[in-house]
Amino acid sequence: MRFTLKNFILLFKEIGYNEYRDFVLHSIHVAKFSYLLAKELGIPNYDDVFIVGLFHDIGFITLNELLKLINSLNYGDLTKIEHLENIDTHPKISYYLIKNITFLEKDAVEAVKYHHSEFSDKTKERFIGSIIKLSDIISWYFFKIKNFEDYAEVIPSLWQKIEKIKMPENIKKVSLNILKNYKIIDKLVDNKLHFETFKDFSVNLSLRESINFTKIIALLQEIRSPTTKDHVFFVSKVSQKLGEYILGKADGMILKMGGYLHDLGKLKTPLKILHKPGPLSEIEQLIMKKHIIDTIDMLNNSNFENLAILCGAHHERLDGSGYPFGLTDEYLNVYNRIIAIADYYSALVEPRPYREALPYKKALLILKKEVDNGKLDNKIFYNLKNLAESDESLQKISYIDVLEDIFGDNLKNIFSITKKFFD
Numbered sequence: 001m002r003f004t005l006k007n008f009i010l011l012f013k014e015i016g017y018n019e020y021r022d023f024v025l026h027s028i029h030v031a032k033f034s035y036l037l038a039k040e041l042g043i044p045n046y047d048d049v050f051i052v053g054l055f056h057d058i059g060f061i062t063l064n065e066l067l068k069l070i071n072s073l074n075y076g077d078l079t080k081i082e083h084l085e086n087i088d089t090h091p092k093i094s095y096y097l098i099k100n101i102t103f104l105e106k107d108a109v110e111a112v113k114y115h116h117s118e119f120s121d122k123t124k125e126r127f128i129g130s131i132i133k134l135s136d137i138i139s140w141y142f143f144k145i146k147n148f149e150d151y152a153e154v155i156p157s158l159w160q161k162i163e164k165i166k167m168p169e170n171i172k173k174v175s176l177n178i179l180k181n182y183k184i185i186d187k188l189v190d191n192k193l194h195f196e197t198f199k200d201f202s203v204n205l206s207l208r209e210s211i212n213f214t215k216i217i218a219l220l221q222e223i224r225s226p227t228t229k230d231h232v233f234f235v236s237k238v239s240q241k242l243g244e245y246i247l248g249k250a251d252g253m254i255l256k257m258g259g260y261l262h263d264l265g266k267l268k269t270p271l272k273i274l275h276k277p278g279p280l281s282e283i284e285q286l287i288m289k290k291h292i293i294d295t296i297d298m299l300n301n302s303n304f305e306n307l308a309i310l311c312g313a314h315h316e317r318l319d320g321s322g323y324p325f326g327l328t329d330e331y332l333n334v335y336n337r338i339i340a341i342a343d344y345y346s347a348l349v350e351p352r353p354y355r356e357a358l359p360y361k362k363a364l365l366i367l368k369k370e371v372d373n374g375k376l377d378n379k380i381f382y383n384l385k386n387l388a389e390s391d392e393s394l395q396k397i398s399y400i401d402v403l404e405d406i407f408g409d410n411l412k413n414i415f416s417i418t419k420k421f422f423d
């Protein structure tokens with residue numbers, strides 16, 4: 001399987017519903033405007049500025065829940081969390097998340113730390129940081145454009161605003177020139193990516209880079225549903241380990257991606273149903289089941305057809321009793337079977353609002369019954385049993401594991417950024 005940068009940019013746009021609508025629109029505004037500014041200002045790696053612009057606020061959207069998690073692990077006082085949103089921590093969290101994308105040039109990645117600092121052209125990263133900062137301001141004006149009538153008010157007031165701000169002269173001049181370009185202004189204001197006007201981004205990514213992008217998308221589920229995020233991180237770990245054990249390393253990595261994305265459609269499931277602390281009614285169950293269709297659609301819309309097939313069958317059962325299509329064993333490949341078992345197992349060993357986490361041995365007994373009833377794959381079940389018995393990290397969900405998966409070697413830096421708020 002080959003993935004391109006374009007796939008992931010499209011997928012990022014696909015999450016722009018519900019709580020994410022404004023966040024995604026703002027991110028797309030900043031990506032497009034920063035890209036043009038960087039290109040016109042002669043920054044050689046202006047492609048990277050698009051990606052950094054797109055992700056400049058990911059630390060913001062994940063900040064609160066991440067800090068709560070970090071706090072609950074290490075520190076005591078949750079009351080201080082309430083004041084954190086006023087503090088400029090999110091550029092640093094964004095930075096440590098974007099840093100995982102290894103092909104981006106260092107100065108573009110560093111720049112994200114400065115997108116709320118004063119305008120400056122002292123260093124290249126401060127200069128790119130200023131480009132993102134200005135694009136950020138411009139985006140909030142673009143938000144005021146709800147129909148074409150609004151251009152008459154918004155563009156002149158944006159123009160005046162830019163003229164008043166103290167910033168490097170070349171950034172000011174080029175940004176005003178871009179705003180003068182009536183041929184593309186609609187394309188800067190809307191929520192589309194306009195690959196034909198900007199960049200196509202059809203470059204192939206390595207599997208490792210693809211995983212890092214997927215992880216960012218998976219992490220963004222945090223803000224809406226921390227339990228869903230924890231779930232998909234655990235499923236990705238179980239799927240990867242099973243895949244590696246049965247098929248080999250590369251397949252393990254593909255399954256890791258599948259694990260991160262398998263429930264993406266839950267971003268569209270109403271929270272009243274997704275987080276209901278009790279059994280769902282029949283009609284609520286149907287609305288819940290829709291998440292699988294949404295997952296398939298979101299992946300297909302991002303041209304991830306293979307991942308849609310891989311992720312879209314995790315609720316199917318070998319005897320045809322699953323959903324959404326009632327597929328039977330001859331249609332379910334080894335990837336589908338691995339994700340189905342990993343998903344079922346993970347759900348059992350995770351805590352739910354209406355029950356405690358089950359001990360892994362009990363979870364395995366429940367799975368065994370499903371195997372005996374012809375619903376889950378026998379061989380994969382025994383592989384999981386072997387792995388779980390010898391690997392503690394598969395026995396229960398660990399929040400530190402999730403943080404390590406997200407931040408890797410940078411976790412200690414994240415702790416030090418957040419620690420000062422709790423001391």
Ligand SMILES: [Fe+2]
Nearest residue numbers: 056057060115
């Ligand atoms: Fe920001």
Ligand SMILES: [Fe+2]
Nearest residue numbers: 026056057136
């Ligand atoms: Fe922003």
Ligand SMILES: [Fe+2]
Nearest residue numbers: 262263314315
């Ligand atoms: Fe699911």
Ligand SMILES: [Fe+2]
Nearest residue numbers: 231262263343
């Ligand atoms: Fe799931």
